[in-house]
Amino acid sequence: MRSNLDRRALLRGAAAGGAGLALAPWLPAWAQSGTAGLARALPEVAGEDIRLVIDHVMRDVDGRRSHGIGINGTVPGLLIRLKEGQNVRLHVENRLGEESSIHWHGLILPFHMDGVPGVSFPGIAPRSTFTYDFPIRQAGTYWYHSHSGLQEQMGHYGPIVIDPAAPHAQPADREHVIVLSDHSPLHPHTIFRKLKQMGGYFNFQKQTLADQLAGRGQSAAERAEWGAMRMDPSDVADVTGSTYTYLVNGHGPRDKWTALFAPGERVRLRFVNASAMTTFNVRMPGLKLTIVEADGLPVRPVAVDEFQIAVAETYDAIVEPAGDRAYALVAESVDRSGMAVATLAPRAGMVAPVPPLRPRPLATMKDMGMGGMGGTAMPAGDACTPEHAAMGHCRATPGAADHAAHGGSMDHGGMDHSMRDFSVVPDSVAKSPTVQSISPMPVDRTGEPGQGLEGAGHRVLTYRDLVATARNPDVRAPERTLELHLTGNMERYMWAFDGRKFSEITDPIPFGLGERVRVRLVNDTMMGHPIHLHGHFFELVTGHGDHAPRKHTVNVQPGGIVEFDFTADAVGDWAFHCHMLYHMHAGMMQVVSVRPAGEAA
Amino acid sequence: MSALLIAALALATPQHAGHAAPPPQASTCTPEHAAMGHCTLPAAPPPPPPPACTPEHAAMGHCALPAAPAPPSAPACTPEHVAMGHCTLPAAPAPPSAPACTPEHAAMGHCTLPVAPAPPPPPACTPEHAAMGHCTLAPAASAPAGNAPPPPAPRADYADRIWGAQAMAASRAALRREHGGGSFSQVMIDIAEVQFRRGREGYRWEGEGWFGGDINRLVVKTEGEGEFGDAADDAEAQALYSRAIGPYFNLQAGVRQDFAPVDRTYAAFGVEGLAPYWFEVEAHAFVSTEGDVLGRLAASYDQRITQRLILQPRVEFNLAAQDVPESGIGAGLSDGEFDLRLRYEIVREFAPYVGVSHGSKFGRTADYARAVGEDASATTLVAGIRAWF
Incomplete structure (x- = not known):
């Protein structure tokens, strides 16, 4: 083992020199640096019978060794390559000393094969094997991960690629899987405990007296106003680059993971955000990213310069690198506390300049759910302060500055400095300590590029850019609306739907089999929540009629609203949760x- | 209902706008003949029967025509024919290709449009076509939702049918526990310092620990001070039940035990939490076994100078409802403390600090102090550590 390590260190040294490629035994072949991409003929694992082993693994990230949980000895786990229309039996052996599980994220399957202990099955007991057996009824990019405890944060995740039965509408000459994730040397239970003890434990980008004196961040008036509400605008991510290293296919930025292409090729990049807690902003300076699939399903091609990918989402993008040069792939954490970096190059050893981290965003009044108050978002960072506006240097945005200047003179209904006016929410929202704030005027933000990207200066994908290529299978009008509020308390680190933690609830959210329902998600917190519904795709209500984009996970922006329609066509019990791992855990x-109609229990 | 009708209209119209009705199938078995029992219509959408087996032949028993499990999709069964009793229109949900009952006809009262689920028109209005102005996108997914009641909530135990209730019970309990039901703890030593007084150096500590869930916690507090080499001048401990009563505040009740200057036991209750503008505040009342009533108010604020350098001003006032001579406490506002500590968080959990602490005794409390030769007020430099785990 010792000599092995030394050899690796040597090889890494060579790689840093720009030449060699260290073969990392804790990584599957497709995730090795310098990979030529997915070999169509020889996928990592395929066929009708696939054996997976969950076990402890030691891994190296940026030269630091740490313990993790891997699949068949690797982190990320191996790529499962399937074909639409086949059947698959996945024999999963759990060699851990604790219960484990695998959830097949985004796959349409019988509920008892969904892999959520306590909902769909009893879990996989220590040192036992469980066989999942289901037909593959779809194509696209998906992923799998543990649904037991906090194992996912420790590396228990991997990609799934399902080839369509018919040829791709968007063929590519080459494809790479890009699994983004976050890695900490801290045990996930330690991370969670720190958050419970101190909600801002990992935030080292708070506003300070020093930056106030330097004229950065909010003005004094804004700071006072936010302070009055006990809201911290720098609270954009709970767990940050202060402990996380952001990974591409298991590699830290210093590992210089490289994917190869030949100039002129159409390259399909299959992005999976397998993070526990990190929303990424992804871009490749010098390349347009043409989004062709979202959450595994085809969308009309849309060329963008950058896109935000929330936890558990997948996007397929086609890039066409023409030159004989290297391109950087940059995935910034939404709070800009760190980034995942990879290189797309014609040859191994080439490097592309990596752009520096952009300034961190500050939450705005809109992020606090005041988006419907006439004004738009307050500019983050150093933009137009009331002082500057008073000097005539710029025009203050009405939503923020007016409010600061006139205090309570705005007579909008529900305006309440306590930010906790229960009269604007349904009775279903519990008046509990879990609800720190209620968005007074939340707005639909699906036409926005995502927190911190308003002023990116180039085209950023929005949910409204997504249009399904196929007609939606069910275009009935919804029979009813279900409104759910995403609530939380950053001071106590509590998160819940409608102010009730899962541990406090006994009744599920009921749907009749075949029922078509509009689900309206209202974010009463200042943080984005990627909400995932198991076993179903839902149609985002973003104005595209019968070509609504169908997704399994949707990010509800801070202070925002997302509506989706879905048909409850899969009988059984299904998990429904925020995919921020610690939000779910909280x-x-x-x-x-x-349930079929008339079935009581 | 009218909204539904509009939605259905919008759905069905492009089909008629953009495309002619499908040509009648090349078959001699017309619906009229079928209605007369002369032949059976082919299934929809079927391949036309091989020309060899004509309905005539079939009727003669020479061959068999394909069965027709679905209602006929041929355009022949018009509402007019229905009215004549020649054929029956398909019941809702209609097969998507039946163009017979058009919204126009429905509007004329000739037929009834199928209620939801609406038939998806097969030649869909794609966004590309819509962009070219060829058709209008159906607003189906944006159609207003109805107000049907939700079904009653069942027990979430469907997996019992597959795996058995016994197998599921443990994992189901664990699931709830692991999603919001956890217990945690924290021990915070807020003050552990040396006080540089004239003459002899003093020490002071203040700390608390909590254990429990998000709402209910056990809180243990202790504080005291003294001079090195002597027993503590003041020392007390509290054990409190703490309950979250809002997003920021906890209600607390329990006991306080003083060990110095005199042993005394109190019932304690109060409230503490985070006030607007990020002030940590607390207010407690104490009733001793002797019937004495005391009060304590405290507030502090963390001013970040940089991410790790933090200036903390802090004030505390003690009050008494009566004189307690054996403790040296006079009625009214008995003493106040004004502290300023500058700490550097090497890590969040460990921060050395320096500061200044000013204490003043007021009124009769000051008199008691002077009577035993102490100063009524004193200012000291302090240095210590703040640590938690």
Whole structure:
């Protein structure tokens, strides 16, 4: 083992010199640096019978060794390559000393194969094997991960690629899987405990007296106003680059992971955000990213310069690198506390300049759910302060500055400095300590590029850019609306739907089999929540009629609203939760029950 | 209902706008003949029967025509024919290709449009076509939702049918526990310092620990001070039940035990939490076994100078409802403390600090102090550590 390590260190040294490629035994072949891409003929694992082993693994990230949980000895786990229309039996052996599980994220399957202990099955007991057996009814990029405890943060995740039965509408000459994730040397239970003890534990980008004196961040008036509400605008991510290293296919930025292409090729990049807690902003300076699939399903091609990918989402992008040069792939954490970096190059050893981290965003009044108050977002960072506006240097945005200047003179309904006016929410929202704030005027933000990207200066994908290529299978009008509020308390680190933690609830959210329902998600917190419904795709209500984009996970921006329609067509019990791992662990989870009409239990 | 009708209209119209009705199938078995029992219509959408087996032949028993499990999709069964009793229109949900009952006809009262689920028109209005102005996108997914009641909530135990209730019970309990039901703890030593007084150096400590969930916690506090080499001048401990009563505040009740200057036991209750503008505040009342009533108010604020350098001003006032001579406490505002500590968080959990602490005794409390030869007020430099785990 010792000599092995030394050899690796040597090889890494060579790689840093720009030449060699260290073969990392804790990584599967597709994730090795310098990979030529997915070999179509020889996928990592395929076929009708696939054997997976969950076990402890030691891994190296940026030269630091740490313990993790891997699949068949690697982190990320091996790529599962399937074909639409086949059947698959996945024999999963759990060699851990604790219960484990694998959830097949985004796959349409019988509920008892969904892999959520306590909802769909009893879990995989220590040192036992469980066989999943289901037909593959779809194509696209998906992923799998543990649904037990906090194992996912420790590396228990991997990609799934399902080739369509018919040829791709968007063929590519080459494809690479890009699994983004976050890695900490801290045990996930330690991370969670720190958050419970001190909600801002990992935030080292708070506003300070020093930056106030330097004229950065909010003005004094804004600071006072936000202070009055006990809201911290720098609270954009709970767990940050202060402990996380952001990974591409298991590699830290210093590992210089490289994917190869031949100039002139169409390269399909299959992005999976397998992070526990990190929303990424992804871009490749010098290349347009043409989004062709979202959450595994085809969308009309849309060329963008950057896109935000929330936890558990997947996007397929086609890039066409023409030159004989290297391109950087940059995935910044939404709070700009760090980034995942990779290189796309014609040859191994080439490097592309990596752009520096952009300034961190500050939450705006809109992020606090005041988006519907006439003004738009307050400019983040150093933009137009009231002082500057008073000097005539710029025009203050009405939503923020006016409010600061006139205090309570705005007579909008529900305006309440306590930010906790229960009269604007349904009775279903519990008046509990879990609810720190209520968005007074939340707005639909699906036409926006995502927190911190308003002024990116180039085209950034929005949810409204997504249009399904296929007609939606069910275009009935919804029979009813279900409104759910995403609530939280950053001071106590509590998260819940409708102010009730999952541990406090006994009843599931009921749906009748075949029922078509509009689900309206209202974010009463200042943080984005990627909400995932198991076992179903849902249609985002973003104005595209019968070509609504169909997704399994949708990010509800801070202070925002997302509406989706879905048909409860899969009988059984299904998990429904925020895919921020620690939000789910804190209680932002529910069970959705789908029952045939007239069936009581 | 009218909204539904509009939605259905919008759905069905492009089909008629953009495309002619499908040509009648090349078959001699017309619906009229079928209605007369002369032949059976082919299934929809079927391949036309091989020309060899004509309905005539079939009727003669020479061959068999394909069965027709679905209602006929041929355009022949018009509402007019229905009215004549020649054929029956398909019941809702209609097969998507039946163009017979058009919204126009429905509007004329000739037929009834199928209620939801609406038939998806097969030649869909794609966004590309819509962009070219060929058709209008159906607003189906944006159609207003109805107000049907939700079904009653069942027990979320469907997996019992597959794996058995016994197998599921443990994992189901664990699931709830692991999603919001956890217990945690923290021990915070807020003050552990040396006080540089004239003459002899003093020490002071203040700390608390909590254990429990998000709402209910056990809180243990202790504080005291003294001079090195002597027993503590003041020392007390509290054990409190703490309950979250809002997003920021906890209600607390329990006991306080003083060990110095005199042993005394109190019932304690109060409130503490985070006030607007990020002030940590607390207010407690104490009733001793002797019937004495004391009060304590405290507030502090963390001013970040940089991410790790933090200036903390802090004030505390003690009050008494009566004189307690054996403790040296006079009625009214008995003493106040004004502290300023500058700490550097090497890590969040460990921060050395320096500061200044000013204490003043007021009124009769000051008199008691002077009577035993102490100063009524004193200012000291302090240095210590703040640590938690």
